[in-house]
Amino acid sequence: MPLDALLTHCRLADGRLVDIGVAGGRIATLGDAAPSLSNSVPTLDIGGDLVLPGLVDGHMHLDKTLMGLPWMGHAAGPTRMSRIETDKKILPYLPVSTEERAGNLIRDCVARGTTHLRTHVDIDLESRLAKLDGVLAACERHRGQASVQIVAFPQSGVMRCPGVLDLLDQAVREGADLVGGIDPLEIDRDPKGQLDGIFAIAGRRGVGLDIHLHEPGEMGLFNVHEICARTRALGLGGKVTISHGFCLGQITERQAKAAAEAMAEAGVSLVTHGAGGLTLPPIEMLRDAGVLVFAGNDDIRDTWSPYGTGDLLERAAIIGWKGDFRRDDQVETAFDLVSAAGARALGIADYGVAVGSPATLFTIPAGGVPEAVAAHRPRKLVLFDGRIVARDGAALPTPMPIG
Ligand SMILES: [Zn+2]
Numbered sequence: 001m002p003l004d005a006l007l008t009h010c011r012l013a014d015g016r017l018v019d020i021g022v023a024g025g026r027i028a029t030l031g032d033a034a035p036s037l038s039n040s041v042p043t044l045d046i047g048g049d050l051v052l053p054g055l056v057d058g059h060m061h062l063d064k065t066l067m068g069l070p071w072m073g074h075a076a077g078p079t080r081m082s083r084i085e086t087d088k089k090i091l092p093y094l095p096v097s098t099e100e101r102a103g104n105l106i107r108d109c110v111a112r113g114t115t116h117l118r119t120h121v122d123i124d125l126e127s128r129l130a131k132l133d134g135v136l137a138a139c140e141r142h143r144g145q146a147s148v149q150i151v152a153f154p155q156s157g158v159m160r161c162p163g164v165l166d167l168l169d170q171a172v173r174e175g176a177d178l179v180g181g182i183d184p185l186e187i188d189r190d191p192k193g194q195l196d197g198i199f200a201i202a203g204r205r206g207v208g209l210d211i212h213l214h215e216p217g218e219m220g221l222f223n224v225h226e227i228c229a230r231t232r233a234l235g236l237g238g239k240v241t242i243s244h245g246f247c248l249g250q251i252t253e254r255q256a257k258a259a260a261e262a263m264a265e266a267g268v269s270l271v272t273h274g275a276g277g278l279t280l281p282p283i284e285m286l287r288d289a290g291v292l293v294f295a296g297n298d299d300i301r302d303t304w305s306p307y308g309t310g311d312l313l314e315r316a317a318i319i320g321w322k323g324d325f326r327r328d329d330q331v332e333t334a335f336d337l338v339s340a341a342g343a344r345a346l347g348i349a350d351y352g353v354a355v356g357s358p359a360t361l362f363t364i365p366a367g368g369v370p371e372a373v374a375a376h377r378p379r380k381l382v383l384f385d386g387r388i389v390a391r392d393g394a395a396l397p398t399p400m401p402i403g
Pocket of ligand 1: 060243298299
């Protein structure tokens with residue numbers, strides 16, 4: 001196939017300096033380009049910058065963000081329930097729609113090299129599917145800039161809000177990719193009811209699950225094992241994620257190892273964001289045990305947190321700092337959480353900078369992955385399926401061809 005474009009002087013993660021040929025939105029060649037080629041196809045000189053695959057944000061909330069609005073101070077109280085109730089008092093009355101705010105955040109992420117996202121979207125008795133409709137519209141508008149998976153997230157609870165299970169089922173029929181859950185004991189006080197209910201929808205509709213588990217210590221551990229048991233029973237291995245799992249860092253080493261073995265055997269993954277003020281799950285132990293661990297930004301300047309920028313390299317640095325990851329191989333682990341591990345969890349095919357993979361990548365001035373994470377400088381160029389979606393730290397209004 002003839003090339004559509006050529007990126008020259010690209011530094012790969014392994015240190016090699018190569019030219020990357022793009023054809024049909026994919027990486028067609030990777031190596032030394034024939035000198036004559038650069039005269040015949042549009043060419044962009046990357047100047048020796050590092051070229052890495054588009055980043056994967058495995059946990060975020062597009063419907064909650066305040067991006068695009070003047071600064072608003074944090075309005076919720078100190079508890080999770082206060083944040084849930086504050087959401088309902090603020091989000092429906094904002095002067096900027098869910099679709100617009102979600103779009104603002106998608107573009108902010110794209111500008112920073114993120115090309116794949118998994119977002120949770122609140123489904124509750126008050127807003128029903130309104131937020132899902134807004135986020136679906138934003139995703140449709142940004143189809144050529146990033147891929148987005150949507151989790152139908154019952155933030156206010158399931159069993160304590162009769163009718164929510166039907167709404168979750170409807171959300172999946174109308175475009176959500178996964179079913180969510182939240183703290184089956186702490187929020188619902190009915191772990192069997194919630195977990196049986198959401199797993200039944202997943203089984204019926206053939207989708208995966210991603211369950212927010214903030215519950216501490218033994219309470220959370222109980223639900224980790226309940227989730228693993230249902231995943232095994234329904235053959236859903238590889239399609240179930242526990243979000244946060246703070247409990248895994250709050251129990252004895254023996255309990256944590258047993259939980260890790262159960263998760264690895266069942267095919268239950270864990271997504272973390274290195275939450276402030278809370279324990280970090282033992283990332284390295286979990287990975288050593290065979291658990292797929294990945295990462296996301298979670299709240300980005302929203303009703304739950306004033307912090308966050310959408311930058312996954314900064315997030316990897318935060319997780320690495322919090323986990324005391326100092327050696328290069330440990331910083332590379334932090335990078336894996338926001339790239340290849342996330343791609344495996346989200347089921348993204350042919351991920352990576354390799355021949356045959358989609359030309360979905362970003363460039364950054366850095367000598368290698370550890371420096372890219374630690375310094376997280378602005379991204380110079382971001383490609384999605386072979387087209388330029390961001391340049392010099394800003395998203396383009398529409399994707400442009402290379403050259
Ligand atoms: Zn979340």
